[in-house]
Amino acid sequence: MIQSIDYVAIAAPLILALVAGVVLLLDAFLPRRTPGALGLVTLAGVVAAFGVLMAQAAEGGRRRTFCVPDSLGGGGCSFVVDRFTLVMSGLALVAGIVIVLLSMAELTDRRIPAGEWYFLLLSALTGAVLLPAARDLATLVVALEVVSLPVFALTALKRYDGRASEAALKLFLVSVVSTAITLFGVSLLYGLTGTLYLERLSPALSAGSGASGVVSVAVVLVLAGFAFKVAAVPFHFWAGDVYQGAPVPVAALLSVVSKAAGFAGLILILVTGLRDQATLWGPVVAVVAAATMTAGNVLALRQRAALRLLAWSSVAQSGYILAPLAVVGGRAFTASMSYLVIYAAMNLGAFAVVMAISRTAPRNELDDYRGLASRRPGTAVALGFFLVCLAGLPPGLAGLFAKVVVFREIVEGGLGWLAVVMAVNTVIGLYYYIAWTARLFAPGPAGASRTRSVPVTVAVGVAVLVTLAFSVAPQLVLSASG
Numbered sequence: 001m002i003q004s005i006d007y008v009a010i011a012a013p014l015i016l017a018l019v020a021g022v023v024l025l026l027d028a029f030l031p032r033r034t035p036g037a038l039g040l041v042t043l044a045g046v047v048a049a050f051g052v053l054m055a056q057a058a059e060g061g062r063r064r065t066f067c068v069p070d071s072l073g074g075g076g077c078s079f080v081v082d083r084f085t086l087v088m089s090g091l092a093l094v095a096g097i098v099i100v101l102l103s104m105a106e107l108t109d110r111r112i113p114a115g116e117w118y119f120l121l122l123s124a125l126t127g128a129v130l131l132p133a134a135r136d137l138a139t140l141v142v143a144l145e146v147v148s149l150p151v152f153a154l155t156a157l158k159r160y161d162g163r164a165s166e167a168a169l170k171l172f173l174v175s176v177v178s179t180a181i182t183l184f185g186v187s188l189l190y191g192l193t194g195t196l197y198l199e200r201l202s203p204a205l206s207a208g209s210g211a212s213g214v215v216s217v218a219v220v221l222v223l224a225g226f227a228f229k230v231a232a233v234p235f236h237f238w239a240g241d242v243y244q245g246a247p248v249p250v251a252a253l254l255s256v257v258s259k260a261a262g263f264a265g266l267i268l269i270l271v272t273g274l275r276d277q278a279t280l281w282g283p284v285v286a287v288v289a290a291a292t293m294t295a296g297n298v299l300a301l302r303q304r305a306a307l308r309l310l311a312w313s314s315v316a317q318s319g320y321i322l323a324p325l326a327v328v329g330g331r332a333f334t335a336s337m338s339y340l341v342i343y344a345a346m347n348l349g350a351f352a353v354v355m356a357i358s359r360t361a362p363r364n365e366l367d368d369y370r371g372l373a374s375r376r377p378g379t380a381v382a383l384g385f386f387l388v389c390l391a392g393l394p395p396g397l398a399g400l401f402a403k404v405v406v407f408r409e410i411v412e413g414g415l416g417w418l419a420v421v422m423a424v425n426t427v428i429g430l431y432y433y434i435a436w437t438a439r440l441f442a443p444g445p446a447g448a449s450r451t452r453s454v455p456v457t458v459a460v461g462v463a464v465l466v467t468l469a470f471s472v473a474p475q476l477v478l479s480a481s482g
Contacts, residue, residue, distance in 0.1 A: 004065070005065055005066070006063055006064070006065035008056070008063065009056075009063035009064070009065045009079060009081050009133075010065060010079060011049075011052045011056075012049040012050075012052045012053050012056075012089060012093070012129050013049075013126045013129045013130045015045060015048050015049045015052060016045060016046070016049050016122050016125050016126040016129060017122075017123075017126050018045075019041065019042065019044075019045030019046075019048075019122055020045075020118075020119050020122035020123055020126065022041065022045075023038055023041055023042060023045075023115060023118045023119050023122065024115060024119050026038060026041060026115070027113075027114065027115025027116075027119075028115075036104065038114045038115060038118050039100060039103060039104040039107070039114070039118065039455075041118075042100050042103075042118040042121065042122060043097065043100045043101070045122065046093055046096045046097050046100060046122075046125065047097065049093055049125075049129065050090065050093040050094065050097070053086055053089055053090050053093065054090075056081055056086060057086050057090075062080070062081065062082050063080070063081040064077040064079065064080050064081075065077065065078075065079045066078040066079045066139075076135065076136065076195070076197030076199060076200060077135055077197075078134065078135055078136045078138075078139045078197075079133050079134065079135065079139070080133055080135045081133055084132060084264075084267075084337070085132045085133045087132075087337060087341065088131075088132035088260060088264045088337070089128070089129040089132050089133070091256075091260050091340070091341055091344055092125060092128035092129055092257050092260055092261065093125065093129065094344075094466070095252075095253075095256045095257050095260070095344055095348055096121075096125045096128075096257065097462070098252070098348045098352065098459045098462055098463060099121065099249050099252055099253050099256075099257070099348075100118075100121065101352075101455040101456065101458055101459035101462075102248060102249040102252060102351070102352060102355050102455065102456060102459055103117060103118070103121065103249045104453075104455035105355060105359070105453040105455050105456045106247050106248065106249050106355070108453075111158070111159070112157050112158055112159075112247070113157065116153070116157060117154065117157055120150035120151075120153050120154050120157075121150070121154065121253070123146060123149075123150040124146070124147050124148075124150040124151055124154070124253065124257065124258075125257065126146060127143045127144070127145070127146025127147035127148075127150075127261065128147050128257050128258075128260065128261045130143040130146065131143035131144060131147065131261045131264050131265055132261075132264040132268075134265075134268065135197060135198050135199065135268070135272070136196040136197045136198060137186045137189065137190065137196045137198070137201075137273075138196050140198075140265055140268065140269070141179075141182060141183065141186060143261075143265075144179075144182075144229065144261065144262070144265055145179060147257070147258055147261045148175050148179075148229070148258065149175075151171065151250065151253060151254060151258060152168050152171055152172045152175070153168075154246075154247070154250045154253070155167050155168040155171055155242070155245070155246040155247070155250050156168035157247075158247055161245075163244065163245035164245050164246060164247070165245075166241065166245055167241055167242040167243075167244070167245025167246050168245075168246075170238050170241055170242055171238060171242050171246075174228055174235070174238045175228070175229075177228065178224075178225045178226075178227075178228030178229060178235070179225070181221050181224050181225040181228070182221070182222060182224075182225025182226065183225075184221050185217075185218045185219070185220075185221030185222035185223075185224075185225060186222065188214060188217060188218035188221065189201060189205075189218045189222070189273075192204070192205060192214060192215060192218065193205060198268060198269070198272040198273040199272055199273075201273040201274065202272075202273060202274055202275050202276040202277065203276070205274070205276065205277060206276045206277075215277065215280070216280060219274060219277060219280055219281050220284070222269055223266075223281060223284060223285070223288075226262055226265055226266040226269070227288060229258065229259075229261070229262030229265070229266075230259055230262040230263055230266065230318045230321075230322075231259070231292075231314065231315050231318055232288050232289075232292045232315075232318050232319070232322060233288060233291040233292040233295045233315075233319075234291070236292065236295060236296070236315045236318075239311045239312065239314065239315055240299070240303075240308045240311045240312060242254065242311075243255070243307045243308065243310065243311035243314075244305060244307050244308050244311070248307070248351060248354060248355040248358055249351075249355070251307055251310070251311070251351065252347075252348060252351035252352075252355075255310065255311075255314045255347055255351065256344045256347055256348055259314070259318065259340075260340060260344065263321060263336065263340055266325070267325070267333050267336065267337070270285075270325060270333075271332075271333050278328040279328075282326050282327075282328040283326070285322055285325050285326040286323070286326035286415060286418050288319075288322060289319045289320075289322035289323040289325075289326055289418065290319070290323075290418055290421045290422075291319070292315060292316070292318050292319030292322060293316045293318075293319025293320055293323070293421070293422065293425045294316075294319070294421065294425055295315065295316075296312050296313065296314070296315030296316025296317070296318070296319060297312075297313075297316045297425050297428040297429050297432075298428070299312040299315070300312035300313050300316065300429070300432050301428070301431060301432055303366075303432070304365050304366055304367070305363070305364060305365050305366070306354050306357070306364045306365065306366055306368075306369070306436075307354065307364060309366070309432060309436070310347070310350060310351065310354065313390065313429070313432075313433075314347065316425065316429060317343050317347070317390075319425070320339060320343075320402075320403070320406055320422065321336050321339050321340050321343070321406075322336070323336075323406055323410055323415075323418055323422060324336045324339075324406050324409040324410060324413075326410075326413075326415060326418065327409055327410060327412075327413030327414075327415060328413070331409060332409055332413065334478075335405050335406050335408075335409040336406075338402060338405050338477050338478055339402045339403075339405065339406050341470075341477050342398050342399065342401070342402040342467075342470050342474075342477055343390075343399075343402065345398065345463055345466040345467045345470060346386050346389040346390050346396075346398060346399060346463075346467055347386075347390070348459075348463050349382065349383075349385075349386040349460060349463030349464060349467060350383065350386040350387065350390070352456060352459040352460045352463055353379055353382055353383040353386065353460060355456055355459075356379060356452070356453065356456045356457075356460065357369065357372075357379075359453065359456075366435075366436055366439055367439070369383070369436065369439045369440055370439045370440075370442050370443075371440075371442060371443055372439075372440045373440050373441045374443075379460070380440040380441065382460050382463075382464055383437075383440060384437045384440050384441070385464065385467070386463070386467065387433045387434075387436055387437045388433070388437060389467055389471070390429075390433055391429060391430050391433035391434065392426060392429075393430070395471070396467075396471065397471035397472075397474070398467050398468075398470035398471040398474065401470070401471075401474040403422075403426060405478070406422070407419055407422060407423070410422065
């Protein structure tokens with residue numbers, strides 16, 4: 001059988017993969033003193049892939065490829081471009097643009113090999129764009145690993161840094177365990193149904209009999225595997241050390257791109273593959289969401305380092321994103337997608353500012369931000385805006401809208417106890433976000449403003465503009481996600 005390939009459908013990940021190869025070739029021939037040229041090529045590739053996605057969105061068509069006809073039995077398509085794919089892939093690429101800009105600043109000291117860095121970054125983005133379009137278990141797992149594997153090497157590329165090596169090792173061990181658990185669950189699902197296609201899993205499981213215990217084990221294993229990827233409780237313990245030890249752009253990649261890929265896979269598995277088994281996984285997701293937001297916020301209260309605080313804040317945000325999925329049905333996954341998109345803009349902005357401060361304060365503790373408004377008022381206002389957005393307070397209306405959408409979905413879904421847990425955690429989160437914001441405008445040490453990095457300044461500006469757009473017109477996200 002010969003399959004036809006729709007190259008327009010796969011154009012975005014294909015462009016990223018091709019540019020990754022070009023970067024390696026250029027690195028072999030360009031002088032080592034020109035890491036900026038590789039950064040510009042990488043940035044152009046990510047922008048081109050995003051342009052392809054915009055063209056597909058304007059076309060408004062639903063594209064499928066790598067399909068097996070139903071006449072052969074168990075037919076289906078492995079790659080589908082629809083609204084969900086466009087939103088999640090677009091999120092990954094916009095985040096990729098910001099991360100490339102941060103990388104340009106990170107690589108200026110030439111201690112990190114630029115060619116390997118940009119190649120690995122493009123590889124991770126390729127997996128992140130491919131994963132939301134995956135509609136079979138094999139493609140889903142492979143895409144998830146294409147996202148994860150390059151991040152280990154990116155974390156360790158900061159050579160002769162003990163913290164980076166430790167972070168890379170911890171991330172590698174956690175990811176290997178999560179992949180093994182996921183593959184075990186996937187193999188059970190395939191053994192029970194005889195199909196890899198997500199849209200055929202649920203009917204096949206419902207039609208089966210006498211294997212309810214095995215189905216339960218398979219579902220729990222798959223959920224556990226993805227819980228590692230999104231740093232959900234009880235698989236969250238790696239986040240603090242990894243975020244602290246990794247270079248700031250890699251921490252941003254983990255916090256947004258890797259997390260978005262994990263949630264995209266989880267949504268596809270639950271909503272498309274296991275929709276008729278919702279009574280089984282719904283309560284589990286609700287309990288995990290409540291535990292995740294609580295653990296993340298409580299641990300964030302104790303932090304004095306900026307990156308560790310953002311790490312545990314990211315864990316708490318994972319709990320908020322998980323919460324609507326426990327409702328089962330309705331617009332639950334739309335609420336999760338909307339929160340994820342808005343969270344990505346706010347969090348990337350915070351990481352961009354932290355990147356700017358890390359160039360003059362290597363320890364990057366919260367006390368390093370004291371009096372920032374007097375030294376760098378624009379940077380302080382931007383960080384204060386992002387923190388207020390993450391807290392869900394005006395004028396950070398983007399974060400407020402995101403929390404309202406999730407809260408409304410939970411209440412309408414009849415999970416009142418989860419809504420109470422979320423409300424309590426939102427109040428807890430206010431403390432450390434406001435405490436950090438207060439440091440920005442408190443009296444601090446005097447000092448001249450240092451030279452600013454143009455790529456970091458552009459990254460902060462992009463994040464501010466996107467977050468402001470979401471604050472003024474949240475329907476941009478809600479209509480696209482719905």
